[in-house]
């Protein structure tokens with residue numbers, strides 16, 4: 001995790017709330033989309049665990065009021081995630097076409113999208129676990145598809161002492177100490193820091 005990661009959540013509130021009065025703030029989402037698309041090619045979902053403002057918002061704000069329960073398994077299913085991704089694309093496309101290219105209106109489409117998704121993230125984050133939204137977020141799904149096999153977390157079985165400390169720290173509630181493919185690992189590195197046996201490392 002980068003040192004700035006905990007401080008990025010404020011951008012979610014700035015865009016979702018101040019954006020209603022200053023729609024140009026919505027264009028910030030384009031920067032987010034572009035960055036995550038590029039980083040996903042090389043590092044999978046690294047953006048989610050290090051640079052995403054909503055990820056930071058979930059981890060450091062929503063976590064304070066979350067019931068911290070198990071994330072429902074069906075939400076991880078591609079039968080749920082891909083339709084949500086497609087739905088968001090269609091909805092965004094339709095809304096953008098109806099702006100007729102007016103700069104402020106385009107910005108407002110992004111602001112409203114940010115507000116809607118933040119509201120959903122907040123509801124599921126409070127009721128389940130802070131990162132619940134990130135298990136089915138369309139942008140997370142897209143990064144999973146593009147670079148889920150990149151920059152994998154590797155477990156050195158000869159060092160692992162099965163203490164399970166890594167899994168307790170994982171915000172995505174993954175089975176950390178197996179070498180199974182984990183395309184939804186957000187490369188936050190919390191498990192690596194928590195491991196007393198230094199058994200975990202990322203490999204490109």
Ligand code: SF4
Nearest residue numbers: 048052055134137140
């Ligand atoms: S899954 Fe979506 S909201 Fe969560 S960190 Fe990734 S891009 Fe951000």
Ligand code: SF4
Nearest residue numbers: 170185186188189191
């Ligand atoms: S497996 Fe480790 S790096 Fe990946 S999301 Fe979980 S804690 Fe973060």
Ligand code: SF4
Nearest residue numbers: 160161163164166195
């Ligand atoms: S924290 Fe380290 S030693 Fe403990 S189970 Fe995880 S990988 Fe193994």
